Each structure stands twice: as C-alpha cells, then as structure tokens.
Amino acid sequence: MSTTDTPTCLAFSPDGQKIASGTACSGVTITDISSKSKYQLEMLADAHTHITAVAWSPDGQKIISASPDHTIRCWYATSTHLVGPPFGEHDDLILAVGFLPDSSHAVSLSRDGELLVWDTGSGAITQRVTVSNAAQTIFVAALSVDSTLLVTSDTKGGVAWEIPKCVRIAEITLPDIPLLQAAIIPNNRPRVVLAFGDKSFWTWDVNTGKHDDARFEGLNGDDIPFAMAASPNGKLLALEIDGDVDHPTHFYDIKGHEFTTSDVKCTHPFAFSPDGNFFAASSVPSDSKDGSSNLIIRSVEEILGCSPLDVRFRFMVEY
Template sequence: MSSADALTCLAFSPDGQKIASGTARSGVTITDMSSRSEHQLQMLADRHIHVTAVAWSSDGQKIMSASPDHTMYCWDATSSHPLGPPFEEHKDVILAAGFLPDSSRAMSLSRDGELLVWDTGSGVVTQQVTVSNAAQTIFVATLSMDSSLLITSDTREGVAWGIPKCARMAEIALPDIPLLQAAIIPNSRPQVVLAFGDRSFWKWDINTGKHDDARFEGLGEDDIPFAMVASPDGNLLALEIDGDVDRPTHFYDIKGHELPASNMRCTHPFAFSPDSKYFAASSVPSDSKDGSCKLIIRSVEEARTHHMFNPGY
C-alpha cells in the first residue's frame, strides 16, 4: 500500500479465508488469512485505482469493485484479471453493490436512487427500480452480507428492499433529524439499528415495521456515530465515534452492553467474517509511520483479551 493511502472498503470471501480491501490509491488487495500473503487485482487504468466498494460472489470465484467514476468491474478472484468490460450504466456515485446468490448477477445502487440488477458476464441490466424519485437524495444505503436485504433512506423515510425482486418489504417514517448510519442485524426476524444526528438510536423490526429506542453504554452527549456494522450472527455491533481519537471504535452486544475490549484502536471500513469469528478494520493513521492505514484482522474471541494480529504489511 502506498504512502498515506487509506482503506475505503473491506469484504471477506464466502469461506472467510481471504479479505478484499479497497483503497483510495492502490486498487484492491487480496489478503490470505492463513498465509498472510497478498496480491492485487490487475487494474490497468488509473481511473480504477480508487475503489469505493468491493464484494465477493457467493461461489468465491469473482470479485466486484466500484469506482468514483460510476463504473464497476467484475474480476476473476484467482487470476486477478477483469472478466469483461466495465459496467457503466450508473450515472451517479455507487453507494452499495453485491452479487446475487447465483454469482452470475449483481445489484448496485447509486446516489440518484437507481437500483440495478445486472448480468456480470454481459453487463445487461435485467431489472431497474427507482428507489427515490428526487435526484441525489439517497443518504444511507446498507446491504446485507448475502445481498438479500437493502436498506435505503432519503429525507422522509427508510425503506427495506427485498433483493433480487427489488420489492419494498417495509417502510419507516423518519424524524426531522438526519439519519447517519444503518446496520442490519440478520436473523429470522431481521432488525436494523438506525443512528441519527442527534445521537439517538432506533432498533427497527422489518417484520412488524415498528421501532424501539436503543441505548449503547458509554456513549456521551458529544459522541456522533460515524460508522456501524453488525456481525452476521447478529450478536455484535461495531460502532465508530466521530472525533474519538483514543477509542475510535466501540464493540457492543446486541443489547447495547459494551464489550471489555472496546479500547482497541481501529477505524472503518469494517467487516466481519461470514462465521462472525473474525473482524477486519483499518488501523488508525496516527499509528503508522508514513500516515497510511493498514489492514487489521482480529479474532473476535481473542479480541476480548486485547489480542490482535496484523497481516504483515
């Protein structure tokens, strides 16, 4: 990773053995968990170096990346070469992207509210849904790890979308307060934690459409949520606080109780492994001699005893 580079996105492979990490200047790096070896996707043009989103196919054979120029690429995860021309149907910044379970199709959502389902081989769009009729009003977009559930919000409402049908599953009226973050808690009755600009939290039940106030231990009146993600088993929540230099990220159980190991220093982007046993994040820039952000991988169990490991770069 180049000097003063920053991690922008992370994704574990379906088997949890590899991590794809996107950066602002160095493209996508694939890190092997067991050998701690790494290799980069073969990005041939400078405009593809900055990566804003990355995702694995469910069969582990493909990787998808998105760039600020509204384009997306599909890559062979083994050879690291692109599988075809760029997907260029979006006209605005891509906020969320993921493969569908068959690994041959993908979904992507751009800031202008266009949700597309497309064939990753041909690039043909098979479905298109406008999730917001007002231009550039999608402020929060969160996709579940299996790409089956998408949460979007504009200034008026939050919506849960079932993928790949792209159908509304539930709506929730939002208060006149900016919604900053959303985290999907996956289980048989999926819930969504919503974090607002006034430092309040809601826990929204997708099935009932109802919500309750949520509380997280140790958060003060000045602690604004900056990033948030839930583990796939629905047991843990990682929450980064904006401006918290000493302890940027806190870890909670699903009831809002803070874990003892929450003083570990790391920042977003975040990712839990599919089995929820590992957690990946970015190091704090000030911890690096050259100001760059390093990939940190932690065993969730070992994290409780403040142990972590770095993949060696």
C-alpha cells in the same frame, strides 16, 4: 503499506478465509488470513484505482468493485482477470454493490437513487428501479451481504427492498432526528440497526415492522456515529465515533451496552466475517509513522477479551 494503500472498503470471502480490500490508489488487494499472503487484482491502465465499494460472489469465485468514475468492474478472484467489460450504466457515485445468490448477477445502487440488477458477464440490465428521487435524497443506504435486502432512507422514513424483485417489503417512519448510519443483521430474521444523531438507535424487524429502542452508552454529547457494522448474529455492533482520535471504534451489544474490555484501536472501513468469529478494519493513522492506515484482522475473542461462548452467555443472561 503506504498511504496510497490506505483501505477504503473491504469484504470477507464467503468462507471467511480471505479479505478483499479496496484502497485509495492501488485498486483491490486480496489478503489470505491464515498465510497473510497478498496479491492485487489486475487494474487496467486507464482504470480508476480508487475503490469505493467491494464485494465477493457467494461462490467465492468473483470479486466486484466500484470506482468514483461511476463504473463497476468484476474479476475472477483466482486469475485476477476481468470477467467482462466495465459496467458503466450509473450516472452518479455508486454507494453499494453486491452479488445475487446465483453469483452471475450483481446489484448496484448509486447516489441518484437508481438501483440496477445486471449480468456480470454481459453487462445486460435485468432490473432497473428508482428507489429515490431529487426530492427524496438518499441519506443512508445499506445492502445485505447476500444482496437480497436493501435499506434506503430519506429525511422522513426508511424503506426495505426485496432484491432482485426490487419491491418494497417494509417501511418505517423515522423520528425528527438525523439518521446517520444503518447496518443490516443478515440472519434468518432480517433486522436493521438504525443509528441516530442523538446517540440512540433502533433495531427494526423488517418482517414484523416493529422496532426496539436503545442508546449507545458511554458517549459524550458531541460524539457522532460515523460508521457502523453488525455481526451476522446481531449480538455485536462496531461503532466509529467521528473525531475520536485515540479510540475511534467502540463495541456494543444489541442493547447498547459497551464491551469496555476491548483495547483494539481501529477505524472504518470494517466488517465481520460470515461466521462472526473475525473482525477486519483499518488501523488508526496515528499509530503509524507516516500517517498511513493498514488492514488489521482480529478475532472477536481478542477484541472483547473473552470467547464467543462468553459473549453468547452474556446475551442469554441479560436478555
């Protein structure tokens, strides 16, 4: 894979058998995990091939992607042809995209705080809500895999939004410490992991409004969380540390204890498969001869040096 194919974003298919990876210059590549075969979606000649966000529809039939030109495109995953014309109703950089459970509608959020729900075939907008404004800049945003929960934040607080109703369902006051990352745990009791600049993090239950405090162990004073992902069951966190060239990504349990058995070197973008058994990420550029990054896929068992059963056992024994 050349430098132009460096992954910029990625998403597992609903069945966990394929990965859609956006790249810096080559559009969207689909990788079949079992066969390791690849194919690319057909980008139009005038389309921006730099991809900033990508997602699968729940039925596995469509793929959506966002580009820096503020447009979103939707493809049939098998034919690689566009479902409809590009969606260009945003006026700023698109931060997050996803499909609603019916697979025919999408949700998208741009940096200016505009949240849109729209029909992927016709492009018709069914919901338009401003979740922030110029005085309350969105610093961190996270969208659940099923696009039914959105979390946004400004300098003072975080808000959980129910999608597609686009209504506030929970709010939380943040400490006087920069919030750097957020990740949604998409189980039947939605929780949000909020990582702060002092190496601490909260696990926020949006149903009860309560949160647990913890710290990422083993980090130095200059370590800054740069990217984060949570496994579907919430028992494993992947955290990339800015500036850590040799071993940028660390793995933790929900209490902040590090799995020191992991020797996988990877960097963002990264994601867990829907069943939590696989983890995909970008390789560390220093591992290649030309400084490029490749898509790597590892089982959680391989990453942690133990089986998923061992991970569950550790969780039950310690907590």
